[in-house]
Amino acid sequence: xxxxxxxxxxASLLPVRGVQLGFAQAHVRKPNRKDVLVIKLAxxxxxxxxxxxxxxxxxxxxxxxxxxxxxxxxxALLVNTGCAxxxxxxxxxxxxxxxCEVLGGLLGLNANQVLPxxxxxxxxxxxxxxxxxxxxxxxxxxxxxxxxxxxEAIMTTDIVAKGTxxxxxxxxxxxxxxxxxxxxxxxxxNMATMLGYIATDAAVSQCxxxxxxxxxxxKSFNCITVDGDTSTNDSLIxxxxxxxxxxxxxxxxxxxxxxxxxxxxVAIELAQAIVRDGEGATKFMTIQVQAGKDEAxxxxxxxxxAHSPLIKTAFFASDPNLGRILAAIGYAGVDDLDVxxxxxxxxxxxxxxxxxRAVSYQEEQGAAxxxxxxxxxxxxxxxxxxxxxxxxxxxxxxxxxxxxDYRS
Amino acid sequence: xxxxxxxxxxASLLPVRGVQLGFAQAHVRKPNRKDVLVIKLAxxxxxxxxxxxxxxxxxxxxxxxxxxxxxxxxxALLVNTGCAxxxxxxxxxxxxxxxCEVLGGLLGLNANQVLPxxxxxxxxxxxxxxxxxxxxxxxxxxxxxxxxxxxEAIMTTDIVAKGTxxxxxxxxxxxxxxxxxxxxxxxxxNMATMLGYIATDAAVSQCxxxxxxxxxxxKSFNCITVDGDTSTNDSLIxxxxxxxxxxxxxxxxxxxxxxxxxxxxVAIELAQAIVRDGEGATKFMTIQVQAGKDEAxxxxxxxxxAHSPLIKTAFFASDPNLGRILAAIGYAGVDDLDVxxxxxxxxxxxxxxxxxRAVSYQEEQGAAxxxxxxxxxxxxxxxxxxxxxxxxxxxxxxxxxxxxDYRS
Numbered sequence: 001x002x003x004x005x006x007x008x009x010x011a012s013l014l015p016v017r018g019v020q021l022g023f024a025q026a027h028v029r030k031p032n033r034k035d036v037l038v039i040k041l042a043x044x045x046x047x048x049x050x051x052x053x054x055x056x057x058x059x060x061x062x063x064x065x066x067x068x069x070x071x072x073x074x075x076a077l078l079v080n081t082g083c084a085x086x087x088x089x090x091x092x093x094x095x096x097x098x099x100c101e102v103l104g105g106l107l108g109l110n111a112n113q114v115l116p117x118x119x120x121x122x123x124x125x126x127x128x129x130x131x132x133x134x135x136x137x138x139x140x141x142x143x144x145x146x147x148x149x150x151x152e153a154i155m156t157t158d159i160v161a162k163g164t165x166x167x168x169x170x171x172x173x174x175x176x177x178x179x180x181x182x183x184x185x186x187x188x189x190n191m192a193t194m195l196g197y198i199a200t201d202a203a204v205s206q207c208x209x210x211x212x213x214x215x216x217x218x219k220s221f222n223c224i225t226v227d228g229d230t231s232t233n234d235s236l237i238x239x240x241x242x243x244x245x246x247x248x249x250x251x252x253x254x255x256x257x258x259x260x261x262x263x264x265x266v267a268i269e270l271a272q273a274i275v276r277d278g279e280g281a282t283k284f285m286t287i288q289v290q291a292g293k294d295e296a297x298x299x300x301x302x303x304x305x306a307h308s309p310l311i312k313t314a315f316f317a318s319d320p321n322l323g324r325i326l327a328a329i330g331y332a333g334v335d336d337l338d339v340x341x342x343x344x345x346x347x348x349x350x351x352x353x354x355x356x357r358a359v360s361y362q363e364e365q366g367a368a369x370x371x372x373x374x375x376x377x378x379x380x381x382x383x384x385x386x387x388x389x390x391x392x393x394x395x396x397x398x399x400x401x402x403x404x405d406y407r408s
Numbered sequence: 409x410x411x412x413x414x415x416x417x418x419a420s421l422l423p424v425r426g427v428q429l430g431f432a433q434a435h436v437r438k439p440n441r442k443d444v445l446v447i448k449l450a451x452x453x454x455x456x457x458x459x460x461x462x463x464x465x466x467x468x469x470x471x472x473x474x475x476x477x478x479x480x481x482x483x484a485l486l487v488n489t490g491c492a493x494x495x496x497x498x499x500x501x502x503x504x505x506x507x508c509e510v511l512g513g514l515l516g517l518n519a520n521q522v523l524p525x526x527x528x529x530x531x532x533x534x535x536x537x538x539x540x541x542x543x544x545x546x547x548x549x550x551x552x553x554x555x556x557x558x559x560e561a562i563m564t565t566d567i568v569a570k571g572t573x574x575x576x577x578x579x580x581x582x583x584x585x586x587x588x589x590x591x592x593x594x595x596x597x598n599m600a601t602m603l604g605y606i607a608t609d610a611a612v613s614q615c616x617x618x619x620x621x622x623x624x625x626x627k628s629f630n631c632i633t634v635d636g637d638t639s640t641n642d643s644l645i646x647x648x649x650x651x652x653x654x655x656x657x658x659x660x661x662x663x664x665x666x667x668x669x670x671x672x673x674v675a676i677e678l679a680q681a682i683v684r685d686g687e688g689a690t691k692f693m694t695i696q697v698q699a700g701k702d703e704a705x706x707x708x709x710x711x712x713x714a715h716s717p718l719i720k721t722a723f724f725a726s727d728p729n730l731g732r733i734l735a736a737i738g739y740a741g742v743d744d745l746d747v748x749x750x751x752x753x754x755x756x757x758x759x760x761x762x763x764x765r766a767v768s769y770q771e772e773q774g775a776a777x778x779x780x781x782x783x784x785x786x787x788x789x790x791x792x793x794x795x796x797x798x799x800x801x802x803x804x805x806x807x808x809x810x811x812x813d814y815r816s
Contacts, residue, residue, distance in 0.1 A: 055745045056738025087734040089748065089764030122731020123765050232735050309717070317812030323530020326495040327640050330464025337463045340497065356497030357531050400805050404725030
């Protein structure tokens with residue numbers, strides 16, 4: 001069950017002027033579920049994206065990058081679940097392109113104004129005819145007040161739909177930000193089978209939007225991990241429709257930081273929701289590594305802890321078997337780490353220092369904290385001022401069950 | 409259950425002249441189990457060791473390195489299970505040293521002629537009084553024909569004892585090699601909570617023994633992984649008692665390669681046995697990566713596959729969800745990999761080529777191979793002549809169960 005996470009109320013997801021969403025049940029893999037989403041954007045919208053670093057990136061990721069580079073003015077997004085269209089070679093590219101052509105034709109756009117996204121099973125051909133057959137229905141129900149349906153339409157093994165909104169005043173105008181995300185396994189930085197779509201009606205310059213997405217992704221989706229697997233299809237898209245009436249925001253604007261931080265807060269909430277809904281998750285863990293020489297070594301230590309199956313299963317069992325955390329710190333790859341000069345905290349409790357268990361530590365303290373569903377693990381390296389935070393979840397029977405059964 | 413692995417028959421583990429083994433039930437953590445092992449070596453024996461790279465290496469590992477460097481002539485080994493004596497700081501070192509002093513006293517040796525080893529829970533003080541109290545019983549039953557008891561005495565979550573022997577003729581003399589190992593979780597190269605002890609009665613020069621151990625460990629224990637965790641306590645020890653009557657072997661000897669390869673074969677069998685008895689394992693997987701630019705990139709790809717929880721759970725389910733393997737190849741970190749110019753084989757079956765599923769591939773072929781308990785995954789990178797092989801196992805409910813319950 002998701003850790004302290006429930007689906008958003010439809011009313012809590014605020015419409016964004018100029019963003020219409022429509023869905024269809026296209027039977028891509030399974031019947032009776034929303035599996036196709038169309039997002040239509042107003043003219044003059046600006047769009048920025050970041051994508052998986054996986055060398056085996058999926059056909060739609062290749063096309064997204066190509067189309068964004070062509071700067072033809074992105075006006076629509078098309079998402080399908082059930083099939084990732086990854087590991088599908090030239091044929092996969094053709095199918096993805098065909099879906100963009102058909103949706104473009106129906107909306108009066110060129111194919112390169114449509115960004116395609118897929119998530120689901122790898123190495124199987126995209127049933128593009130089914131996707132295409134679903135488009136008229138999706139177009140028919142396009143509306144601005146459709147974010148919850150959209151969040152549901154992109155779910156795969158997710159248990160709950162994920163979405164959030166923010167409303168703020170910029171330049172005297174009310175501006176809305178709404179975002180949705182999906183993903184629950186194969187979650188890792190750079191990135192996850194993670195799809196995220198965040199829209200605002202603010203006017204933002206293209207280059208500023210690209211700046212914001214890099215900043216936001218580094219503070220959010222690039223700080224989460226469920227199982228260390230980096231997907232072929234991860235994509236995060238920021239959209240700005242330019243309809244709020246504010247003066248266009250650039251990096252020099254007084255409101256730049258306000259908008260950037262609000263979009264980043266939405267991205268963090270969506271990213272954490274993915275971890276809270278991690279496959280089989282029963283605990284949400286925040287791994288904070290502090291006082292490192294540089295951020296890179298802090299991240300190494302944080303990810304060594306976050307990826308360790310031994311630590312993740314101990315958290316599942318609420319077992320304060322904290323020596324496993326020391327072991328992970330030790331093999332994280334910080335070659336000159338002095339293990340006798342660092343501290344490990346669980347919540348507020350000092351667990352280890354001077355290379356061993358803290359004299360003050362009582363096992364009951366650890367046991368009490370391990371029973372919580374949100375747990376902070378804090379490592380103080382005492383060798384500098386850098387810091388890094390990673391969010392992850394535990395490893396349960398259900399993780400195995402979900403991933404052993406996923407295709408059936 | 410272990411994958412095609414059963415405990416060796418006592419008779420199959422050949423005595424090695426000059427190596428006596430004795431055990432005790434010392435109640436280190438649990439009652440009624442052998443948990444202390446003493447190995448006594450003849451005078452003139454030579455000993456070489458390799459140890460974990462974990463920065464948080466355990467107190468006994470620190471002492472082993474120190475004592476080996478002092479070259480006082482190692483004459484005994486002392487192993488306890490139940491407590492790793494890791495993350496125990498200065499106090500842990502003192503307790504380990506005390507155990508060496510007492511055993512040395514009982515055997516007429518200096519403390520630095522005794523190598524200590526511990527395996528078990530991290531971050532808890534070694535109950536050294538219990539270990540010491542067990543020593544007289546262990547010494548009392550010291551004998552050469554005691555390898556199976558020794559293999560049992562070093563088990564923790566292992567289901568079966570692990571040991572093997574080889575007999576060969578060197579220089580007209582019969583030479584015996586016998587080894588035992590333990591370990592089943594936290595298994596990863598460089599190394600694992602893996603203990604391995606391999607003895608021979610051959611006469612070998614010290615420097616040649618050190619050469620052999622490096623060669624053997626790189627072909628064996630450094631090629632296995634269960635869960636990617638590198639332990640604080642991993643140790644592999646080679647012992648040569650010099651009693652077979654052969655002329656001392658050096659790297660120039662005609663018999664050098666024969667001995668080296670026989671010891672390596674023993675090391676490979678012991679290492680693979682650890683994977684076959686991997687916590688919760690139901691499948692044994694050989695990951696072969698071929699035709700890479702260099703061995704390093706082949707290892708990266710092999711380990712990305714071997715560590716992926718998504719792949720390991722799919723193998724547990726006998727589900728040929730092979731796209732997950734492509735995804736792992738893609739994120740392995742080979743930045744200039746051309747995914748359109750490589751092949752993926754499952755057993756003898758070509759699964760993927762040219763960036764997608766092979767035209768000839770039928771899902772039934774994959775399904776048939778996935779039902780086997782020993783499975784070969786072969787990746788051909790087509791960019792060089794280097795190769796690397798890694799052995800691993802699948803990820804099952806029982807892995808979670810064992811590690812969630814380990815301390816209780």
